[in-house]
Amino acid sequence: MKMIYEFVRYQYKQYALSAKWVIPFIVLLMVFRVMYSILPIDVVSNFSIMSLVLFLIMVGIGMTCQGIEPEVSEQIIILRMQSERKYYIGQVLFLGTLSGMVTVICLCYPVIVHYCCGKMLFTRNIHASDIIGGLLLMFACSFLGCMLGGIFSPRTIREREIRFTLPIACALISVVRIGIVAEVPISKYILWIVPPVSDVVGWFTREEYFQMGKIIGAFFILMVYGIVLAVIKVEWSKIRKF
Amino acid sequence: MIELKHIVKEYNKKVVFNNINLAIEQGQSAAFIGHNGCGKSTLLKIIAGLVSPTEGTVCLEKGKLIHYVPEHFPQMNLTAMRYLLYMGKMDNLESVILPTHIHKLAEEFFVANMLDIPMKYLSKGSLQKIGVIQALLKEPDILLLDEPLSGQDVMSQQVFIQKMQELKKHNVTILMSCHEPYLVDAIADEVYQIVDGKIVLANPELAGKVQKYMMLFVRTKKADIPENWKGCLQFTEQGCILRVEESECDRAMVEMLEAGWNLRGMCNENDI
Numbered sequence: 001m002k003m004i005y006e007f008v009r010y011q012y013k014q015y016a017l018s019a020k021w022v023i024p025f026i027v028l029l030m031v032f033r034v035m036y037s038i039l040p041i042d043v044v045s046n047f048s049i050m051s052l053v054l055f056l057i058m059v060g061i062g063m064t065c066q067g068i069e070p071e072v073s074e075q076i077i078i079l080r081m082q083s084e085r086k087y088y089i090g091q092v093l094f095l096g097t098l099s100g101m102v103t104v105i106c107l108c109y110p111v112i113v114h115y116c117c118g119k120m121l122f123t124r125n126i127h128a129s130d131i132i133g134g135l136l137l138m139f140a141c142s143f144l145g146c147m148l149g150g151i152f153s154p155r156t157i158r159e160r161e162i163r164f165t166l167p168i169a170c171a172l173i174s175v176v177r178i179g180i181v182a183e184v185p186i187s188k189y190i191l192w193i194v195p196p197v198s199d200v201v202g203w204f205t206r207e208e209y210f211q212m213g214k215i216i217g218a219f220f221i222l223m224v225y226g227i228v229l230a231v232i233k234v235e236w237s238k239i240r241k242f
Numbered sequence: 243m244i245e246l247k248h249i250v251k252e253y254n255k256k257v258v259f260n261n262i263n264l265a266i267e268q269g270q271s272a273a274f275i276g277h278n279g280c281g282k283s284t285l286l287k288i289i290a291g292l293v294s295p296t297e298g299t300v301c302l303e304k305g306k307l308i309h310y311v312p313e314h315f316p317q318m319n320l321t322a323m324r325y326l327l328y329m330g331k332m333d334n335l336e337s338v339i340l341p342t343h344i345h346k347l348a349e350e351f352f353v354a355n356m357l358d359i360p361m362k363y364l365s366k367g368s369l370q371k372i373g374v375i376q377a378l379l380k381e382p383d384i385l386l387l388d389e390p391l392s393g394q395d396v397m398s399q400q401v402f403i404q405k406m407q408e409l410k411k412h413n414v415t416i417l418m419s420c421h422e423p424y425l426v427d428a429i430a431d432e433v434y435q436i437v438d439g440k441i442v443l444a445n446p447e448l449a450g451k452v453q454k455y456m457m458l459f460v461r462t463k464k465a466d467i468p469e470n471w472k473g474c475l476q477f478t479e480q481g482c483i484l485r486v487e488e489s490e491c492d493r494a495m496v497e498m499l500e501a502g503w504n505l506r507g508m509c510n511e512n513d514i
Contacts, residue, residue, distance in 0.1 A: 003332050010328040017319035070316035075292050076376065079308045079386075080332050084291075242292050 003081055007090040008097065010077075011068070015098075020064040024057055028102070031057070032109055040123045046110065047134035048204040052175055054106055054138055055145040055197050058099055059171040062149020063164070065095060071154075075242060088234040095150050099142040106142075107134050133210025137201070140222035144195050145171065147229035156236045170194050178202050195225045243268040243306075243415065244289060244384070249298035251284060258284055259295070260439035268383070271406075271416035273430035275444060280436040282419030283313060286386045289417060309382035313389040314366075315373035322348075322364065322372045323357040326379065333380040340379075347375045350405075351398050367393035378405060385409060387418035391425055396478050403428045422476075424485050424511055427454060453488045457495060458507040465502035470494075485511065 015021060031053050035046065069077075078087045111131070114121035149167050157163045173180070173191065178198040181188045200218045204210065249262040258281040266272060274282045287293040288300060290308050318325065323344065330340040348354040351371040356364060361372065370393045377385060385406075391399050406416060406429045416429060426433055433444040460481035467475065471494055476483045481503065486494045495505060 002334065006328060006331040010332070013320060013324065013328070014318070070318065072312040072314065072316050073318070075287070075290075076310050076312070076329075077332065078292065079290055079310050080329065082305070082307060241294050242287065 004086055004090045004093065007077065007081065007087070008094045011091070011094040012098075014068045015065060015094075018068050020068060021061070024061045024064070027057055027060075028106070036110060036113055036121060039117075039120055041121065042208075043122045043124065043126060043130050044133070044207045044210055045205050046122070047107075047130070047137060047210075048201045050106055050110075050134075051137045051141040051201050052197060054102065055141040055195075056171055056175065058102065058142045058145030059149040059167055061098065061102070062095060062146040063152060063167055064149075065098070065146075066150060066153035066155075071242060074155075084238050085234060088237050091150070092147070092230045092234065095146040096143055099146045100139060103135065103139040103142045106138055107131065127209075129210050129212065133204075133212070133215045136215050136219040137204070137210075140219045140226070141197055141201070144197065144222050144226040144229070147226045147233065148174075148195060151229050151233045151236070153233070153237070155240055155242070156233070174198060195229075196221060243303050245301040246289070247299045247301065249288060249295045249300070251281065251288065251293075252296045253284075257439050259288075259436075259441075262298070262439075262441050264434070264441055266415060266417065268415055269410070269413035270432065271410055271430050272418075272432045272434060273426045274417070274419045274434050274436055274441075275421070275426065276436035281439070282436060283388050285436065285441075286310075286388055286417060286419055290386055306383040307380070308384045308386060309377035309380075310386045311370075311373050311377045311388060311390045313392060315369040317362040317364070317369065319360055319362055321358050321360050322353070325361060325372070326357075326376055329376045330379045335380055343379065344375070347378055350401050351375060352395070365393070367395060367398075370394055371398060374402060374405075381409065381412060382414060384415045384417065387416065387420070389420055390418060391420065391422055396476070396483065399425075424454065424456075427511060454485055454511045455488060455491050456509055456511055457484045457486070457491075457498070457505060458482075459484060459498055459503035460506050462502050462504055468497045468501045470497060481506070 035041075035050065035053075074087070078084050081087050081090075110121060111126060114126060119125065148170060152163050152167045154163065157166070174195045174197045176198060177191050177194060177196065181191060200221055203214055203218060207214075244264075244266040246262055246264040249259050250257070251259040262285075274285055276282055284293055288295050289302070290310060291300065291302065320328075323341075326344045327340060330344065331337065335343070344357070345354060348357055351374065353368050353371045353375075356368055361369060364372070370390070374390060391402060394402065403425065409416060410429070418425075418429065420426060434441045435444040458481065471484055471486070474485050474494075476485070484494060484498060491508075495508075499505065
């Protein structure tokens with residue numbers, strides 16, 4: 001376990017020293033600027049839309065994180081850890097904890113702004129259930145996005161063009177899936193494969209308050225999808241080797 | 243300890259290995275030699291389980307720690323010290339003694355003053371030394387060396403050979419791919435040549451049974467490189483080191499002197 005912990009720390013250091021976090025961070029700041037420039041806004045619907053945006057940003061982060069470790073260095077660490085599985089689990093943990101950190105930023109920013117602006121940002125007071133609901137929904141979307149981006153690594157897909165276009169296409173379809181299925185019902189038999197982000201987030205867009213039952217259901221569905229993607233990533237990488 | 247059974251490896255329909263069988267015991271040191279692109283590095287990676295063979299199996303005792311020195315150590319944003327600290331911690335080495343241990347190794351390889359420089363600014367030779375140091379932080383059961391000396395200076399090469407001989411005494415299995423005959427002579431018990439997708443035990447000459455001598459030459463202004471000895475020369479800052487078999491010593495020396503080099507020393511390689 002210590003080995004995986006040290007590996008995750010090492011990945012953070014590598015990521016921090018690379019410039020790969022800069023663009024997603026700027027995009028996130030721009031999103032904040034746009035989303036919180038018109039007052040007042042609805043708590044639940046804002047957190048839901050933010051979850052969708054976060055999903056897209058995290059797909060990008062998941063994709064760019066794949067290039068931070070040179071292949072030779074990966075080989076050295078896999079041998080050192082004496083287990084490919086441990087190495088890939090370490091990668092998943094890194095992406096998972098990174099998702100958690102970005103989620104906390106995305107949740108704290110509006111809350112802080114709300115209290116700093118004399119409680120003018122949202123249409124009503126923020127309750128603990130809003131924080132918990134927002135945290136669970138955003139984290140699940142963020143984790144799912146990161147796993148979706150992370151699955152398409154240079155190791156698993158050698159062709160650069162496919163590696164970049166496929167996750168972006170998957171992410172965009174995930175966000176508009178509910179609309180596609182409404183227009184072409186038969187597409188649901190194919191589109192079940194892309195993460196059901198729009199369907200799940202759609203449960204909350206017209207709600208005034210988060211309902212814990214719905215939130216737990218949404219969290220469970222999104223996390224299961226994310227974990228399935230993580231397992232596919234681990235096993236696929238193990239099969240493909242170098 | 244390591245057994246390769248009927249290994250076949252194909253890349254883009256080109257057969258790299260064709261039904262290779264090989265057994266390596268604990269503590270054995272073997273070198274794989276052959277032309278560029280013959281599959282030496284691939285063989286090391288197959289042994290380590292980093293590359294899958296197209297057919298055949300690799301049997302490796304469980305729980306064996308393998309360390310790997312790659313041919314080209316990557317340039318990274320991390321400083322060498324930071325990188326080595328992480329590697330040491332992943333090796334479960336104690337954080338208290340780790341910096342001292344790293345410094346000691348870095349001093350031995352003459353890179354102590356480069357530890358705080360980001361690795362992306364280090365030269366090829368210095369990076370290669372960092373690659374060696376990371377593999378020596380903790381004594382492995384199996385050490386894989388892929389052209390370990392590429393770019394390293396003469397003094398560091400001697401330190402490296404000394405370290406490998408210490409590891410051999412500790413029963414570490416050393417497998418390497420290399421082109422330098424003197425390294426093969428100094429480290430390998432057995433030499434395998436990869437030819438046309440097959441592995442054959444190389445002849446005694448390649449296996450280091452023949453006495454070899456080193457001659458140290460310094461360059462004069464009119465010095466030229468004799469065609470006959472091009473492949474045996476290793477260049478240094480002031481001149482070069484010529485490694486030849488005993489029977490060729492006299493002829494090599496005369497030709498080098500005639501080509502404008504000055505002899506400054508000579509010794510049997512085994513005496514170093």
